[in-house]
Amino acid sequence: MGKWVKKASVNNTHQSFKALLGTDLPIIQAPMAGVQDSALAIAVSEAGGLGSLPCGMLNLDQIVSELEVISAATTQAYNLNFFCHRMPAFNQRQHAEWRDALTSYFAELDIDPTSLPITTNRLPFNHDIADAIESYRPPIVSFHFGLPDHTLLARVKSWGTKVLSSATTLQEAMWLEANGADGIIAQGLEAGGHRGMFLSEDITTQVGTASLVPQIVQKVNLPVIAAGGIADGRGVQAAMLLGAQAVQVGTAYLLCAETKTSTLHRSAILSELSQHTALTNIFTGRPARGIVNRAMRELGYMQPLAPTFPYASIEAAPLRRQAEQQGRDDFTPLWCGQNTSGCKAISAGELTKALGKYSVTLQ
Incomplete structure (x- = not known):
């Protein structure tokens, strides 16, 4: 029975x-x-x-x-x-403090932070x-x-x-x-x-x-x-x-084959880098798991200065775009879970x- x-x-x-x-x-x-x-x-x-x-x-x-x-x-x-x-409402003070923290990165990638928008598509x-x-x-x-x-x-x-x-x-x-x-x-x-x-x-x-x-x-x-x-x-x-x-x-x-995962992202998944993932809020303002990269290491995984979701992407997006044009994933959110053993190009x-x-x- x-x-x-x-x-x-x-x-x-x-x-x-x-x-x-x-x-x-x-x-x-x-x-x-x-x-x-x-x-x-x-x-x-x-x-x-x-x-x-x-x-x-x-x-x-x-x-x-x-x-x-x-x-x-x-x-x-x-x-x-x-x-x-x-x-939430756009918080000008919050973004001013965050942009101050990112000053060296904006200078490195020749980005004028005063030209950034105050809207997001999320x-x-x-x-x-x-x-x-x-x-x-x-x-x-x-x-x-x-x-x-x-x-x-x-x-x-x-x-x-x-x-x-x-x-x-x-x-x-x-x-x-x-x-x-x-x-x-x-x-x-x-x-x-x-x-x-x-x-x-x-x-x-x-x-x-x-x-x-x-x-x-x-x-x-x-x-x-x-x-x-x-x-x-x-x-x-x-x-x-x-x-x-x-x-x-x-x-x-x-x-x-049907995904649009970028070459940089694919390379990170296929490398030993994918063995180290962490939660971070620096790219969007909410905790999300991704492969650890330069931005996460240098800014900290959970950064209290990061603007409220979804506004943190306002600063993150141009940094990502400029770095990727140079073939770098320093500021790319390499979203990925802890188990990549099933990842195959099929x-x-x-x-x-x-x-x-x-x-x-x-x-």
Whole structure:
């Protein structure tokens, strides 16, 4: 009887991810702004996973254009990802202090800091965006940094769209369940890119995937998607044994043919440099994991002078641009998780199918 019950639970897990994601495989490709467009999302969806399009840095015309491409290329489920942070006012004093700290770098790269803008393209989800995507009725919409306000969330769900959001602590997972999410992405500390943390700014609250997933599974009644450090079928299997219904994978896709990962970024991933990643706020103002480079070493990983998200990118972007033109990644956010063992220069479809070939042996 005990063996029968365990096998039935696996089947229920399978049905749970199918009902939530509408995919053949329990694999979600993490949305990765700056290194991908619709091509990666399409390839993953066509291979049976859930392809994701990062929309947080796109304007309305770009979002619609990418949706048109996706709609024409696949009938499979896909995910649109948005930021839902609270947009602060531009703080002139904060930026003046930060620019003073960056004086030597601006001089080195011949940048006039007084010519920099006071705006950023990382905007939170809003009704204008909802107007633009409503007619497409996206199957899945995921959010980073919590959830949008109740009116916006209700509007998205009225389309028949399933809503996912990232939790980096048990408290965030419980908040997401109480506030209308349909599934929870349990983002472990190993994950590359921005931490989805939204109830606290204290990075000491952040734990690894193997600790986070079972805590959330035990306390919430929603499907849980494991994210962070998952690079191959063994990682998928481990996540399932911890109670996850699906996994979200980002770093392993960074070398795939359908990505737009730069040559500098690819080189760093393939080198020993990728063995040292850290959380930093100097590029955007929020903690995000990337390969350690000159800017992180010299300025400090978590720099209290860095402007509030998303405004730190105002200073970071021109430094990055000028350095990259000289073939240097000194100021490039080399977003990357702690586990690059699954990074291969293959097609995203091939990687997705390989990730999906897992088995759970029950005693």
